[in-house]
Amino acid sequence: MTRTGSRGETATEIPAGEAPAVILVEPQLAENIGMTARAMANFGLSELRLVNPKNGWPKKGVREAASGATHVLDCATVYTSLPEALGDLTYVLATTARERGQMKRVFDPEAGMAEMLSRAGQRTGVMFGRERVGLENDEVSLADAIVTFPVSPDFPSLNLAQAVLLVGYEWRRASGRARLPFSGEMLSPPATRAALLTLFGNLETALDAAGFYPPEKRAVIARNMRDMLHRMAMTEQDVRTFQGALRALNRSRKADGAP
């Protein structure tokens, strides 16, 4: 589905309601909300719910920070209470950085998103807390389980948009939609053994003629070079290129009067 340009329409390649909603509780900075929208768009999430944004909504600077993901901002919904923002959802995860003394299941982002995907067809959501203090315990208590991030203990503080990014990334991977934009397919098929052995033979003949090998080490050096060449995983084109280079060097050598 491509963007039609109408304000208010979601414009993602993922059908509405399939990806989790992202719920921000009392977000404060325009920059964080804008970058959250961008992070969501990067991984195909589009449903943003804001609970009591601090200092009002919309915010000056949020569209710039969204860097093109303005469709997410345009479709964002604003709530005055968290229960209301979660009302239609049937599975909710809360992101926290710190232990909360609650007996809730704790997932890393990969496991949390797998759990979410196991509820395919349900309306799901992930809650993110205030920039400074995160979610309150009563807010975490509204969720089914917790997601936390495997960060370094020396520097555990992720910013809001980065937490959203990691959740979006893992959701997209869990959903099976994480295809790379391109792959490294060889433009030429792998070389056959016959082609390689011909190349090896030509190379060794040229090196013999150039007096490269110390006689007592010839066998070992030749085998080591074959090993190197095997590691190149040459394609048919690679072999032709290498053969061409060898021939050019040989012609040049012979032109200089070599045997």
Add this chain to the structure above:
Amino acid sequence: MTRTGSRGETATEIPAGEAPAVILVEPQLAENIGMTARAMANFGLSELRLVNPKNGWPKKGVREAASGATHVLDCATVYTSLPEALGDLTYVLATTARERGQMKRVFDPEAGMAEMLSRAGQRTGVMFGRERVGLENDEVSLADAIVTFPVSPDFPSLNLAQAVLLVGYEWRRASGRARLPFSGEMLSPPATRAALLTLFGNLETALDAAGFYPPEKRAVIARNMRDMLHRMAMTEQDVRTFQGALRALNRSRKADGAP
């Protein structure tokens, strides 16, 4: 290893040289470099190499954007050429968003970091390009392989620090260091079957006395409620809490003259 406070010392819990170096080619904005440092610190990377930072180094505003990850900035090294910046490394990945027509292997971040970890003990690095135009083909050509990101085709553009974050996240996971800061261990052990059956019995007795069940549906409703209670995965404490709530309701009911 905790930070000693000396400028120039790395201060991470990961030994120097174990994590890949992060090489930024001609980075422009202080904010991006600072947020890159923060993203690195979040996942335990600490070696930042800058190649020809645009408009000089250090940059105004970079320390604020690093939000405390200033140890990464303090230890950053600056190079005037990319070959020089890569010189001591033995395995290098280049991040690109677009197909380059090169016959290089392309990894997603998870596979790329697994490949990197398979070279444990080697000095490795990941290259990131300019904010607007990324890496040039000749620069990509200095790497062993490519890493690209499984983003939405509708919105494929990740910002620099977010690309670094995803690579750092996947590296930490591949390295086996991705432990969560806390887990959801039950403070009380799971309830035994005997404790559950006692609870079921008490609940059903109370509901019988309260005239809850329509007689013809009693068996089905009772089984469905047992099913719900099984899904709670109750701990011993949960059972005690539930029993206490039932007793309180019963006392209150009887006090009102119920049977």
